[in-house]
Amino acid sequence: MAKRVGIEVSLAIAEAAKLANTDVVAAYPITPQTHIVEHLAKLVADGELDAAYIPVESEHSAMSACLGASATGARTFTATAGQGLELMHEVLYVASSMQLPIVMAVANRALSSPLSVWGDHSDVMAVRDTGWIQIFVENGQEAVDNVLCAFRIGEDPKVLLPVMVHLDGFYLSHVIEPVLFPEQSLVDKFIPPYKYPMPLHPDKPVTMGAFGPPIIYTETKKAQEVNLRASKEVILQCWAEFGKTFKRHYSPIESYRTEGAKVLLLTMGSFSETAMTAIDRMREKGKEVGLVRIRLWRPFPFEEFRQAVSNAETIVVVDRALSFGGPVGPVCSEVRSALYDEKQKPKVVSFVAGLGGRDITPAGFEEIVNRGIEISQKGSENEFEIFGVRG
Amino acid sequence: MTKPESEFTWKDLEIGGIVAEPGNASQYQTGDWRSQRPILDTDKCIKCGLCYIFCPEGCIEQNAEGYFEANLFYCKGCGICARECWVKAITMIPEEE
Known part of the structure; x- marks a missing residue:
C-alpha cells in the first residue's frame, strides 16, 4: 500500500530519489536545496540507499561528477538552487x-546581488536554453511524482536527456506536507533498471563530448533540438502511464476553472496554488476568470498552450523573474511568441511579481487580474508592470 | 569513420555525438588548415631526426631511404621543423591558393 506521511518536501524529494534506486548522487549543499542532498547523504550513510554519494567542492564539480557517473550508465541524481545552478x-x-539523463531538483532561488536566499525564477530563466527538459511542480506530491517521472522520461531510449524538476525555494522546499509515497514494487515497474546504449566502458571504448569542428557542429545541434522537441511525446506517455498506475494526472498545461472565462491568469510554479484561491474568490464575486498553469517549461508545449487559451480575450501573465532590458517577463515573452501567428490573438498583459521571496497573496493576485483587465482595455505606458514595487 | 564528416547529416550522428569507433582521430585531416609546407633538401639533410623529435603534430616519419619527411595529411605547417633543423635542410614555402 502507498503510504501517506507528513514530511518536509525536500526530504520527500530525497525519498523519491531513493525509491527510484538512484546509483550516484554528486551534490553540493546550497540554500534552499540543502535538505534534499543532506537527507540523501544520510540515506546512503545509514545503508538505506545503495548508492555512491560524492561530496564535491562546488556545484561545477557536482554536475561534472554527475556527467561522469551518468556516462558509465549509472542512474544519477543531484539538486541545487540559485547561485549553485549558475x-x-x-x-x-x-x-x-551528451544526452546524459541526469535528474536534478532545483529549489528555485533569486540571484545575487543583493544576496537573496529566497525564491523566484531568476535561476530558472538563466538556464532556460541549456537543452534540459524542465518541469515545474506546485506541491510536495507533485515534486515526488515528477522526480519519479523525470527518471523514466530522461532514460527513455527515444529521449536520453537530463531533466530538471523545478520547485519553488522555501515555499515548497521547506514546508511540511502530506505526501503519498508509492509502493516500491510499483515504482520498480514504473522505472525499470536502465541501460545506457553506449556507456563508458573499457571493453568497448567510446569518445564522449569530442571536439566538433564547423563541418559537424551544426548537425549535432540540429539533432539535439529535434530530440528535445520530440521528447514531448514521451513526456505525455509517461504522465499517462503514471496516471494509470498511481491515479495522479499531469499535463504540460493545466487549467483551473477556465470554463467560460474571457480573462485568464497565467502562472508557473508553486504560487499557482495561491492563484487558485484568488480565482475561487473572483468566481464567487461572479467574475469570469480562470487560471492556466505551465507545468512543462521545456520543451515548451505550444500546441497544448494554444488550445488552453483559445477562447481567451485577455491573458494576464505573472512572471517571477526579470529579463533586464528585454520585452516583458520571460514567460510572457514565450506566451506572446506562441500566439504571434494566431489569427485571433488575445491581449497579453505582463506582470513581474514575487521577486526574491516577496509574497503574492490571493488578494494580490486579484489586484493583478483587475489591473490586467484595465491595461488590456486602456493600455499602459509600460511594457510590463512590477507588481507591488514601492514608489 | 565510415565516411567523411562532410557527408554526415544530423540524422546519421550517434546519440550525444558519441564517437563509437576508437582511434578514428587518425582519419581527421589536420593538414587542411596549413598555409605553408616544409620542403626537405636531401642534399643538406644529415638524417639526424631532430625535426622528428620537435614536430608537435608527430607527423614526421623516416622513409625507406632514411630521410625524415612530414606527412602532409597531418602537417599543420607550423614551421618548427624548419626552425630547429640545424643544417637548414628544411624551408617553408607558401601553399598555393
Whole structure:
C-alpha cells in the first residue's frame, strides 16, 4: 500500500530519489536545496540507499561528477538552487548535448546581488536554453511524482536527456506536507533498471563530448533540438502511464476553472496554488476568470498552450523573474511568441511579481487580474508592470 | 569513420555525438588548415631526426631511404621543423591558393 506521511518536501524529494534506486548522487549543499542532498547523504550513510554519494567542492564539480557517473550508465541524481545552478551553468549544456539523463531538483532561488536566499525564477530563466527538459511542480506530491517521472522520461531510449524538476525555494522546499509515497514494487515497474546504449566502458571504448569542428557542429545541434522537441511525446506517455498506475494526472498545461472565462491568469510554479484561491474568490464575486498553469517549461508545449487559451480575450501573465532590458517577463515573452501567428490573438498583459521571496497573496493576485483587465482595455505606458514595487 | 564528416547529416550522428569507433582521430585531416609546407633538401639533410623529435603534430616519419619527411595529411605547417633543423635542410614555402 502507498503510504501517506507528513514530511518536509525536500526530504520527500530525497525519498523519491531513493525509491527510484538512484546509483550516484554528486551534490553540493546550497540554500534552499540543502535538505534534499543532506537527507540523501544520510540515506546512503545509514545503508538505506545503495548508492555512491560524492561530496564535491562546488556545484561545477557536482554536475561534472554527475556527467561522469551518468556516462558509465549509472542512474544519477543531484539538486541545487540559485547561485549553485549558475555555477554549474556551463556543465549543464554538456549534460544535455551528451544526452546524459541526469535528474536534478532545483529549489528555485533569486540571484545575487543583493544576496537573496529566497525564491523566484531568476535561476530558472538563466538556464532556460541549456537543452534540459524542465518541469515545474506546485506541491510536495507533485515534486515526488515528477522526480519519479523525470527518471523514466530522461532514460527513455527515444529521449536520453537530463531533466530538471523545478520547485519553488522555501515555499515548497521547506514546508511540511502530506505526501503519498508509492509502493516500491510499483515504482520498480514504473522505472525499470536502465541501460545506457553506449556507456563508458573499457571493453568497448567510446569518445564522449569530442571536439566538433564547423563541418559537424551544426548537425549535432540540429539533432539535439529535434530530440528535445520530440521528447514531448514521451513526456505525455509517461504522465499517462503514471496516471494509470498511481491515479495522479499531469499535463504540460493545466487549467483551473477556465470554463467560460474571457480573462485568464497565467502562472508557473508553486504560487499557482495561491492563484487558485484568488480565482475561487473572483468566481464567487461572479467574475469570469480562470487560471492556466505551465507545468512543462521545456520543451515548451505550444500546441497544448494554444488550445488552453483559445477562447481567451485577455491573458494576464505573472512572471517571477526579470529579463533586464528585454520585452516583458520571460514567460510572457514565450506566451506572446506562441500566439504571434494566431489569427485571433488575445491581449497579453505582463506582470513581474514575487521577486526574491516577496509574497503574492490571493488578494494580490486579484489586484493583478483587475489591473490586467484595465491595461488590456486602456493600455499602459509600460511594457510590463512590477507588481507591488514601492514608489 | 565510415565516411567523411562532410557527408554526415544530423540524422546519421550517434546519440550525444558519441564517437563509437576508437582511434578514428587518425582519419581527421589536420593538414587542411596549413598555409605553408616544409620542403626537405636531401642534399643538406644529415638524417639526424631532430625535426622528428620537435614536430608537435608527430607527423614526421623516416622513409625507406632514411630521410625524415612530414606527412602532409597531418602537417599543420607550423614551421618548427624548419626552425630547429640545424643544417637548414628544411624551408617553408607558401601553399598555393
